Amino acid sequence: xxxxxxxxxxxxxxxxxxxxxxxxxxxxxxxxxxxxxxxxxxxxxxxxxxxxxxxxxxxxxxxxxxxxxxxxxxxxxxxxxxxxxxxxxxxxxxxxxxxxxxxxxxxxxxxxxxxxxxxxxxxxxxxxxxxxxxxxxxxxxxxxxxxxxxxxxxxxxxxxxxxxxxxxxxxxxxxxxxxxxxxxxxxxxxxxxxxxxxxxxxxxxxxxxxxxxxxxxxxxxxxxxxxxxxxxxxxxxxxxxxxxxxxxxxxxxxxxxxxxxxxxxxxxxxxxxxxxxxxxxxxxxxxxxxxxxxxxxxxxxxxxxxxxxxxxxxxxxxxxxxxxxxxxxxxxxxxxxxxxxxxxxxxxxxxxxxxxxxxxxxxxxxxxxxxxxxxxxxxxxxxxxxxxxxxxxxxxxxxxxxxxxxxxxxxxxxxxxxxxxxxxxxxxxxxxxxxxxxxxxxxxxxxxxxxxxxxxxxxxxxxxxxxxxxxxxxxxxxxxxxxxxxxxxxxxxxxxxxxxxxxxxxxxxxxxxxxxxxxxxxxxxxxxxxxxxxxxxxxxxxxxxxxxxxxxxxxxxxxxxxxxxxxxxxxxxxxxxxxxxxxxxxxxxxxxxxxxxxxxxxxxxxxxxxxxxxxxxxxxxxxxxxxxxxxxxxxxxxxxxxxxxxxxxxxxxxxxxxxxxxxxxxxxxxxxxxxxxxxxxxxxxxxxxxxxxxxxxxxxxxxxxxxxxxx
Amino acid sequence: xxxxxxxxxxxxxxxxxxxxxxxxxxxxxxxxxxxxxxxxxxxxxxxxxxxxxxxxxxxxxxxxxxxxxxxxxxxxxxxxxxxxxxxxxxxxxxxxxxxxxxxxxxxxxxxxxxxxxxxxxxxxxxxxxxxxxxxxxxxxxxxxxxxxxxxxx
Numbered sequence: 057x058x059x060x061x062x063x064x065x066x067x068x069x070x071x072x073x074x075x076x077x078x079x080x081x082x083x084x085x086x087x088x089x090x091x092x093x094x095x096x097x098x099x100x101x102x103x104x105x106x107x108x109x110x111x112x113x114x115x116x117x118x119x120x121x122x123x124x125x126x127x128x129x130x131x132x133x134x135x136x137x138x139x140x141x142x143x144x145x146x147x148x149x150x151x152x153x154x155x156x157x158x159x160x161x162x163x164x165x166x167x168x169x170x171x172x173x174x175x176x177x178x179x180x181x182x183x184x185x186x187x188x189x190x191x192x193x194x195x196x197x198x199x200x201x202x203x204x205x206x207x208x209x210x211x212x213x214x215x216x217x218x219x220x221x222x223x224x225x226x227x228x229x230x231x232x233x234x235x236x237x238x239x240x241x242x243x244x245x246x247x248x249x250x251x252x253x254x255x256x257x258x259x260x261x262x263x264x265x266x267x268x269x270x271x272x273x274x275x276x277x278x279x280x281x282x283x284x285x286x287x288x289x290x291x292x293x294x295x296x297x298x299x300x301x302x303x304x305x306x307x308x309x310x311x312x313x314x315x316x317x318x319x320x321x322x323x324x325x326x327x328x329x330x331x332x333x334x335x336x337x338x339x340x341x342x343x344x345x346x347x348x349x350x351x352x353x354x355x356x357x358x359x360x361x362x363x364x365x366x367x368x369x370x371x372x373x374x375x376x377x378x379x380x381x382x383x384x385x386x387x388x389x390x391x392x393x394x395x396x397x398x399x400x401x402x403x404x405x406x407x408x409x410x411x412x413x414x415x416x417x418x419x420x421x422x423x424x425x426x427x428x429x430x431x432x433x434x435x436x437x438x439x440x441x442x443x444x445x446x447x448x449x450x451x452x453x454x455x456x457x458x459x460x461x462x463x464x465x466x467x468x469x470x471x472x473x474x475x476x477x478x479x480x481x482x483x484x485x486x487x488x489x490x491x492x493x494x495x496x497x498x499x500x501x502x503x504x505x506x507x508x509x510x511x512x513x514x515x516x517x518x519x520x521x522x523x524x525x526x527x528x529x530x531x532x533x534x535x536x537x538x539x540x541x542x543x544x545x546x547x548x549x550x551x552x553x554x555x556x557x558x559x560x561x562x563x564x565x566x567x568x569x570x571x572x573x574x575x576x577x578x579x580x581x582x583x584x585x586x587x588x589x590x591x592x593x594x595x596x597x598x599x600x601x602x603x604x605x606x607x608x609x610x611x612x613x614x615x616x617x618x619x620x621x622x623x624x625x626x627x628x629x630x631x632x633x634x635x636x637x638x639x640x641x642x643x644x645x646x647x648x649x650x651x652x653x654x655x656x657x658x659x660x661x662x663x664x665x666x667x668x669x670x671x672x673x674x675x676x677x678x679x680x681x682x683x684x685x686x687x688x689x690x691x692x693x694x695x696x697x698x699x700x701x702x703x704x705x706x707x708x709x710x711x712x713x714x715x716x717x718x719x720x721x722x723x724x725x726x727x728x729x730x731x732x733x734x735x736x737x738x739x740x741x742x743x744x745x746x747x748x749x750x751x752x753x754x755x756x757x758x759x760x761x762x763x764x765x766x767x
Numbered sequence: 768x769x770x771x772x773x774x775x776x777x778x779x780x781x782x783x784x785x786x787x788x789x790x791x792x793x794x795x796x797x798x799x800x801x802x803x804x805x806x807x808x809x810x811x812x813x814x815x816x817x818x819x820x821x822x823x824x825x826x827x828x829x830x831x832x833x834x835x836x837x838x839x840x841x842x843x844x845x846x847x848x849x850x851x852x853x854x855x856x857x858x859x860x861x862x863x864x865x866x867x868x869x870x871x872x873x874x875x876x877x878x879x880x881x882x883x884x885x886x887x888x889x890x891x892x893x894x895x896x897x898x899x900x901x902x903x904x905x906x907x908x909x910x911x912x913x914x915x916x917x918x919x920x
Contacts, residue, residue: 124864124902251861260866261857261873262849263802263842270801278796303768303785322805323785323792396806396814396867396901445804445867446901477807663861667904671864674903697811697899706892708905 079108079225081184081233105151106135106180108188112208112222114141119151119158120168121417122256123447124671125726126664127168129254131177133660134169137247138181138240141221142208148255153419153439163417164452164555166628166724169660174722182237184228191227192219206246242658242719251663256443267443268415269474271402277306278322279473280329281459283314283483286690288339288550291315298331308332309466313455316463318471326476341550341690345489348687349387352491352512352547356385360510360543363522364531367539369495372506376497382574383495388563388752390685391487391556392692392700397445398480399456403463404470405430410437410461415444417451425454429461448675449555453485478695485554486685488514488526492567502579504572504590506539511564514553515546528560529731530568534594534626535587551687557675558730561627565731566680566738566752569623573739574748583622583739584610596720597626600653601633603714608635608651618648621739623732629723631655631716634673636709636736638744645681645754647709647737655716657723666713669729673711676733678703684753773834775800776844786832791815793831794841802842802870806899813898816871816878817841823878825897842870845877853877856915864902872898876912885916 105117116132128148136146151158185205192210193200196217203212211218242248259265284290294315296308304324308317317328343351373381402413403426410430416422419439427434444451460473475483490513497506509530515523522531522544531542556562576586584605591598601624605611614620617639624633637649650673659665682701686693694700738749747756773780775798784793789808794800794817803826806814810825817826818840845851849858853876863869872895879886879894886894891912900908 122865124866126864254861254863256866257858257861257863258849260863260869261842261854262846263800263870265866266801267804267867269795269805272799272801321788321792321796323788323796326808394901396812396865396899397804398806443867444865446865448901474805477809667861667864667902667907670906671903674905675901696809697807698809702899702901703903703905704896704899705905705908706896708892708903708909711906 078110078222079184079187079229081106081180106184108184108221108225110222110225112142112145112220114139114146114208114221115149116146117149117151119161121163121419121441121444121447121451123163123417123444123451125168125668126254126661127163128256129252130169130660130664131173132255133247133252134174134177135181137245138178139185140205140207140246143247143252145208146255150441153423153441155420155423155434161419162421162452163447164449166630166726166728169722170629170657170724178239179237182239183234186234186237187228187231188221188224190231191224195219195224195227248658248660249662252661254664265443267397267445268402268413269397269400269472271413271442271472273402273404273470276402276470276472277318277467278320278325279316279318279460279463279471280322280325280476281311281314281316281463281473281479282329282332282334283479284336285482286336286339286341287552288341288690289336290339292335292337294335295333298333299328302328302331307467309463311459311462311466313459316459316473318463318467322474339550343549343690344688345389345686348489348549349491352489353385355512355545355547356491356493356510358545360545361522362541363511363527363544364540364542366537369506369508369539369541372539373495373497373508376506380499380578381495381497382578383493384571384574384750386492386494386567386570386750388490388566389683390489390551390687391679391683392481392484392685392694393446393448393450393556394481394700394702395446395448395450398475398477399450400472400474401457401460402470402472403457403460405461405464408432408436412437412439412457412461413442414439414457415442415451416457417444417447417449418454421452421454422457425457426461429458430465448557449559450484452555455483481695481700482692485552487556487562488516488553490563494567494571496571496575498575498579502581502586504535504537504575504586507537508541510543510545512545512547514549514551516553516555516559525555525560527564529564529625529627533568534597535572535590536593537590557672558627558727561625561731562676562679563752565623565625565627566734569625569732569735570738570749573621573735573742577742587622587624594626596655597624597631600624600631600655600716603653603716604633604635604651607653607712607714608637610635619740619744621736621741621743623735623739625728625731627724627728627731629657630725630728632728632732634729634732634736636733636740638737638740640744640756643756645737645741645756647677647707649710649712650733650736651712651714652729653714653716654729655718656725656728657718657720659715660722662715665715665725668725669713670711672727672729673733674703674708676730677707677737680734680737680752680754681707682753769832771831773831773839774836775839776841784831787830789827790817790829790831790834790839791826794826800841800843804867804870806868811899812868813875814868814871816874816898818874818878821878821881823875842874845873851877852915853880853911856911860907860911860914862904862907862911864904868898868900872900872908876908876915880912880915886912
C-alpha cells in the first residue's frame with residue numbers, strides 16, 4: 057500500500073489510493089493528548105482509518121480497546137451512518153499501538169464515544185460520502201446535488217443510474233477531501249440509535265475471538281510468574297532445582313516483579329511455579345485490614361486538604377440543633393477487578409525488534425514499557441491489541457506486560473506469560489479502601505443545609521494535595537446544599553490501588569447517597585422528594601430521578617416483605633437514577649428488581665447501552681453484596697472466586713432499563729450505572745429493617761451496620 | 768507421560784502427555800483449541816466448560832487421563848459455523864459483552880437444552896449458576912436460552 061500523505065484540512069488526511077484502488081481516509085479524533093512524543097509529531101496524523109475497497113467492503117480501524125463495552129460496533133456505526141454504508145459490508149480492524157497517530161489510545165473513563173469522537177467520526181463518514189458522490193456524478197456528467205446515497209450505493213434518480221461505492225472508490229480517492237462536509241440531520245440517521253448487528257458476536261460465540269491468552273506464535277513458550285505474597289517484598293534468592301525437574305519446564309528466570317517459569321505448556325509452567333522455593337526480602341509491610349482502617353480513622357481526626365468549599369459548613373453544623381444533625385462514619389473495602397481473563401501478555405523480544413500481543417486498555421503504555429525494558433526505540437516495538445476478557449481499569453496498567461517482555465528477553469524466545477487467578481487476585485491495583493467521616497444538618501423545614509465530608513482514601517493519581525479521583529462523586533455533585541466542605545486525607549500505604557470501574561464514585565456515591573438518605577429520614581421526608589428539591593438546577597438529573605420513581609412504583613406499597621431504596625449519580629457524562637426493591641431471605645439480602653433510568657445523551661446503540669447499564673448494576677451488586685479484599689500481615693487473604701465471590705445468575709435481579717431520549721452530545725455508558733446500586737440497595741434495606749448500612753459489603757450484623765436512632 | 772487417544776470434536780487425537788494434565792491445557796496448549804478458556808482453575812467460574820459425551824464438565828479439573836473413550840466437544844466443535852441453536856440465540860439476543868466467558872456459557876446452555884427441552888427460569892438458574900460472567904450478561908443469557916428452546920433443534 058502506498059500512503060502518500062496529503063494533508064487536506066485539520067481533521068482529515070487522505071492517504072491516497074490503496075493497492076487495487078479504493079479510498080482510504082484518516083480522521084483526527086481529539087481523544088486527549090497522547091504521549092509527550094505526540095507534541096512534536098506532525099499535527100494532522102489520522103487516528104481512525106476508513107477504507108472503501110473495490111469489493112465494497114468498508115473497513116474501519118478501531119483504536120480503542122473493546123472489553124465488552126462495544127466500541128468495535130459503536131464507533132464504526134457513527135462513521136457508517138454518515139457514509140450511508142451498507143452495514144452488512146462494514147468490517148472493523150483493531151489498530152496497533154502508535155505513539156501519536158491515534159491520539160490517546162488509553163481506553164478508560166467511558167470516553168470512547170464522548171469526549172469529541174462523535175463529531176469527527178461523523179465528519180469522516182460524511183466527507184467520504186461526498187467524495188463518492190462527486191466521483192459518481194463526474195462519471196455520469198450530472199450535478200452532485202442530483203445524486204443520493206443509501207446502503208453503499210450512489211444513485212442518480214432522474215436517470216435511474218446507480219453505482220456501488222466500490223465502483224467509485226478509486227475515482228473518489230483522486231478528489232480533494234471536502235473542507236466542510238454536510239452532516240445529516242439526526243432525523244435521517246439510519247444506523248445511529250438502532251440495534252444494529254453487533255459485529256463481534258459471531259466470533260465470540262464460536263470461540264474464534266482471540267483474547268490475549270489465545271495468541272499462538274511459532275516457537276512460543278508458555279510461562280507463568282510468582283510474585284511476592286506481601287506488598288513491598290522482593291526476591292532475595294530462589295532455588296529452581298525442583299521446578300526445573302518438572303517435565304516440560306525449560307527456563308526459570310528472575311524478573312523485576314518475581315520469578316517466571318517457562319515451559320512447553322501452561323500446565324508445566326504452573327507446576328514448575330508451584331515447585332519453586334523462593335526466599336523473599338522482607339519489605340517491612342505487615343499491616344492488616346483492621347490496622348489499616350484504624351490508621352484511616354486516626355487520619356480522619358485531623359483536618360485534610362480542602363477539596364470543595366461552599367458557605368461555612370462547620371458553622372452551619374455547629375449551629376444546628378442536635379436533633380437536626382447527624383454524624384456518621386462510612387467505610388468501603390479494597391476491591392479486586394477480577395476480570396474473567398486473568399492478566400497475560402505474549403511477547404517476542406528479538407535483538408532488533410519486539411512484538412507484543414496484549415489484552416490491554418493501554419497500548420501506548422505497553423509500547424513504551426517494552427521499549428524501556430528492551431532498550432529498543434518505540435517504533436521497533438509493535439503492539440497488537442487483542443480482545444480483552446474484561447478491563448474495568450485493571451488493564452490500563454502494564455505490570456503483566458513487563459513480566460512477559462522481561463521473560464521473553466531472558467529466555468530468547470516468544471513467551472506467553474499468564475498469571476494464575478490467584479496471582480491476579482493477590483497482585484491487583486485495588487479499588488482503594490476508604491473511611492469517610494460525614495456530618496450533615498437539616499433545618500426546621502426539612503431542607504438539607506450543610507454537609508461536611510472528610511475523605512480518607514489512598515490516592516489514585518497524585519503525589520500531593522487533593523486527589524481528584526479519590527474525592528470524585530463527593531467533591532462535585534448536583535445537590536444544591538448551601539454549606540459544603542469536603543476535605544481529603546492522604547494515607548501512605550504500599551497497597552497498590554487503581555482505577556476500578558467508575559473509580560471514585562463507585563464508593564463515594566454509596567457514601568453520599570446513603571448519607572443523604574439518612575438526612576432525608578432525619579428530616580422526616582420522602583427520600584425522592586428530599587432529593588428532588590436539591591436538584592432544581594439539574595433538570596436532566598431531576599428527570600431521570602422522576603422516571604425511575606414513576607417506573608418503579610415509588611410511593612405505592614411494595615410487594616409484601618419488600619422495600620424500595622433510591623440513589624442517583626452524575627458520572628462521566630451519564631445521569632442515572634436507580635430504585636432497588638429488596639427483601640430478606642433468612643437474613644440474606646435478596647435484590648428482586650432494579651429500575652434504572654438513564655440519560656446518556658444521544659445513544660448510538662440502545663442494545664449495547666442497555667447491556668452496559670445492566671452489567672454495571674451486576675458489577676455494583678457484586679461489590680455491594682460480596683466484594684471484599686482484606687489484608688492480613690501485609691498480604692491479600694483472598695485468592696479465587698471461592699473467597700472473592702462474584703454475582704451468579706441465581707442472584708440476578710430483574711433489571712428494567714429506561715433510557716431517556718436525548719439529543720445532547722453522547723455521554724458515558726460503561727460506568728455511570730455502577731455507583732448508584734449499592735446505596736439504592738442499602739437505602740432499601742434501611743426502609744425494610746431500620747438498619748443503616750455504613751460499611752460495604754453489606755452485612756446485616758451489629759458490627760458492620762448501625763441501628764439508626766431515628767429509624 | 769503416556770500415550771492417550773482423545774476423541775475431540777469428532778477427530779481422534781493421539782497424544783503423549785501426562786495423564787494428570789487437566790483437559791483444559793491439552794485443548795488449549797497442545798491442540799490449539801483456544802475457545803475453551805481458563806478462568807479460575809478450580810471449577811468455580813465455568814469458562815472452561817466442554818462436553819464429555821454431551822455432559823457439561825469443567826475441563827480445568829478434569830485430568831485428561833480420565834476422559835478415556837468419551838467424546839470431547841469444545842466450542843469449536845459445537846457447530847462449524849455458529850449455526851447451533853444456542854449460538855444463533857446468543858447472536859440474536861446480543862449476549863456477549865467482553866465475550867470471554869461465553870464459550871463456557873454456550874456449552875453449559877447447550878448441555879442444559881439437551882436434557883431439558885424447555886427449561887424454566889429456575890432450571891436455567893440452577894444449570895447456569897456455575898458459569899460466572901463479570902460483564903453481567905445473565906438476563907440476556909436467560910432470554911437466549913428461552914429463545915433457543917423455542918427453536919427447532
